[in-house]
């Protein structure tokens with residue numbers, strides 16, 4: 001469904017992405033891994049229309065480069081951000097309604113819940129928000145103000161807001177950053193269930209190597225804007241360039257990332 005070809009992005013003299021090419025199939029859980037400054041956020045910014053790279057990004061044959069972020073959203077591509085993209089002083093339900101733009105399209109959600117076509121847009125948006133809160137375990141938080149909630153719950157609300165518009169492709173930017181172990185475990189179960197229920201294709205940036213190895217169907221590993229590995233978790237954890245990128249400390253000692261990669265592989 002997503003075809004990225006020969007993507008190149010420069011900031012002045014800095015090459016943030018260099019000839020990056022990959023394909024994501026429908027229903028795949030695809031992860032982008034890489035050390036700080038590898039180009040992960042730049043790649044997401046290209047996918048969501050915030051920067052204009054050279055090359056090609058096609059979703060079901062439609063070129064995204066040159067389109068504005070809202071046009072890309074209208075093509076069924078939703079994104080979350082590293083810093084929560086929520087209105088803190090609004091309730092959970094209000095945030096999710098903002099995400100739906102009170103605009104209903106025949107997307108995965110409509111299909112999943114078989115809403116009658118006779119519903120008014122607003123009633124359908126409210127019905128969708130309620131269904132989403134039920135599905136995402138947020139019903140008890142419905143009328144609570146977002147900034148009063150624990151981080152793990154707020155992250156859920158952010159994802160509910162992103163999927164409220166009925167996207168087919170969801171881009172998750174470091175979704176478990178700032179979560180403790182229990183929150184991360186709960187998040188993994190939650191996102192896998194959501195993916196299945198809504199028929200989503202997911203592309204995720206994540207630093208938590210063990211989590212990526214467990215959850216992703218395939219992984220793109222970047223370093224200094226270049227592809228150093230592309231394959232299944234099994235192939236990535238045996239890839240010498242990926243291991244070297246995570247071993248790149250001055251004294252040769254292992255980084256936490258590599259240690260967690262070993263933990264992931266020994267499970």
Ligand SMILES: Nc1ncnc2c1ncn2[C@@H]1O[C@H](COP(=O)(O)OP(=O)(O)OP(=O)(O)O)[C@@H](O)[C@H]1O
Pocket residue numbers: 011014015016034035036037038039040041042043
């Ligand atoms: N707006 C910008 N102006 C100049 N250079 C930039 C800009 N955005 C990113 N870069 C540079 O591009 C390179 C890739 O950065 P990017 O933020 O995409 O990496 P990242 O893998 O997302 O890193 P992190 O994990 O720290 O978020 C880095 O060298 C960064 O300094």
